[in-house]
Amino acid sequence: MSAAEPVTVHILDREYLIACTPDERDGLLAAASYLDGKMREVRAAARAPGAERIAVLAALNIAHELVTLKQHNQSEASTISQHMQALKIKLDSALAGSIK
Template sequence: MDTVVVKILDKEYQVACPPDEQQGLLQAAHHLDKQMRGIRTSGKVIGLERIAVMAALNICYELIQLQQAGTSSDSENAAVKRINDKIEETLHRCRQLEIN
């Protein structure tokens, strides 16, 4: 397992990731960063944790819409779940860092 550095809202996070999943993780981090920047720019949500939760809700909603439309294959769903799990793990670590 390698460590990959991703940058979200100008903060760097180290995430453990198998080499064959690194590209997907980087794409997910870029997508999350884009979503979070859009939410922050709107000015309607303040605070990193709240922005992250809103972005996660938006991304999950998009995923559910794709699943209901039947456009996602099982392998795509599994890949999205793995990426989502990594995002949740990273957010948990961020909260731990903020507490300490």
């Protein structure tokens, strides 16, 4: 297991030093960049005063995206499961017919 190393990220014109392992570095940088972009969108659109309010609104937007994606994935998983069950029934029927 790799040791944690400090990584500098920039979010809304501020610099943060975050410890992470080398294999987590790219993910951390991508997440920080995404968060920075969302916070900038909120600041520009809402003209929200204060970094704390901007951070909360950005977090709510990101949480909404996550919930929406999870719901979409669950719906797709259910559809796939139904298709797999239908295929299984057809295969079982075809195999049963070929054994006779």
